[in-house]
Amino acid sequence: MAAWERVVIAVSMVVFVALLALAFTVGALGYRAPPPTLRDLAEVYLRTTFNSDNPLFSAMAPEAVTAIVWDYRGLDTLFETAVFFLAIIASVALMRGVSLPRKEVGPAAGMSPIVKTVTKITIGMILAVAASIAFHGHLTPGGGFQGGATAAVAPLIALVVFSVYFLEHAGVTKNRMLGLRSAGLLGVGLTAFLVLAASIVSGVQAYVLQNQPKPTAPIGMPSIVDGAIFGGTLLLFNIFEALAVAAGFTLVFLLLAIPEEEALKVTTGGEHAH
Amino acid sequence: MIAPQTLVFGILALLGLLSMIATYLAITERDLVKAVVFSAIQSTAYAFMYYLLMAPDIVLVYVPVAVGLYPAVVLFLIKKTERYEGE
Numbered sequence: 001m002a003a004w005e006r007v008v009i010a011v012s013m014v015v016f017v018a019l020l021a022l023a024f025t026v027g028a029l030g031y032r033a034p035p036p037t038l039r040d041l042a043e044v045y046l047r048t049t050f051n052s053d054n055p056l057f058s059a060m061a062p063e064a065v066t067a068i069v070w071d072y073r074g075l076d077t078l079f080e081t082a083v084f085f086l087a088i089i090a091s092v093a094l095m096r097g098v099s100l101p102r103k104e105v106g107p108a109a110g111m112s113p114i115v116k117t118v119t120k121i122t123i124g125m126i127l128a129v130a131a132s133i134a135f136h137g138h139l140t141p142g143g144g145f146q147g148g149a150t151a152a153v154a155p156l157i158a159l160v161v162f163s164v165y166f167l168e169h170a171g172v173t174k175n176r177m178l179g180l181r182s183a184g185l186l187g188v189g190l191t192a193f194l195v196l197a198a199s200i201v202s203g204v205q206a207y208v209l210q211n212q213p214k215p216t217a218p219i220g221m222p223s224i225v226d227g228a229i230f231g232g233t234l235l236l237f238n239i240f241e242a243l244a245v246a247a248g249f250t251l252v253f254l255l256l257a258i259p260e261e262e263a264l265k266v267t268t269g270g271e272h273a274h
Numbered sequence: 275m276i277a278p279q280t281l282v283f284g285i286l287a288l289l290g291l292l293s294m295i296a297t298y299l300a301i302t303e304r305d306l307v308k309a310v311v312f313s314a315i316q317s318t319a320y321a322f323m324y325y326l327l328m329a330p331d332i333v334l335v336y337v338p339v340a341v342g343l344y345p346a347v348v349l350f351l352i353k354k355t356e357r358y359e360g361e
Contacts, residue, residue: 001302006302009298009302017290141330145335146338149335149339149342149343152338153342252347253347256347257350260354
């Protein structure tokens, strides 16, 4: 890269940031950011997210972000999840017919024994942190997607340190991950209809994606079980979403780890070409 | 004695500067593996900034995705294509 190109890149970056800062200072983006009307909205959520004095309008979960994601704005999240999983389905469709060649690997495959031992310990720690983020998502910052993304780092590290053949041998296969991902998505879908199904049995009105009882729909998930805050559908959504996200990311990495020659064999010609 | 708010804004400014430098290096670096590392440094600075801006939910999704999964995807792609950017 020529010296003048570097200068152009550096100057344009500095000018962009300086102009943005200047615009903000002179008030072109509004003097008070966020605007006061947004603060009223935040106040509504903070007042209703966990309010046992007003249970008919409360989500009964102390974590306002998770409550907004899965309760107040549940339908938005459902479609965001659909976008993510359509992308994964597209990558699976792109790599159809491509499979990992059969190869026996001995204990010498992958990196050195020191790296492997450390990795065995850290994988357990990563999964513990992921479980804590996902299953406490209705109480502390975090949730299904965050927990699932953290859990997906564990098979990724195993992939790099132990080799993809070891992972395949250990049972982390493409079809199993596809099955786990589908089970997670099915769980998310069923949880959305859980209260509705209960209302059909008991004969009262209810809505899709309902969590707590509402004024016109007096049925809902339990919010406190045995003295512990349960979060109703939030906990179930978080568990299934974490499962689906972790399996989905692992699936993509398993596909990416297939040697390029195998993929080219299928995509460029030969008897399995399409 | 520095006021806590000034301290937070000062650290935010330093992290912003660090992310700018890392972004410049990631753009101009011809070795794509090094460029991914610079990009991860920029992401780390952003993760700290989100934490200081009191958005822990974003931090928790930003750390595994931007520091773990995204560099891994790009490294896989570099392995499948070319490591050095052409003229």
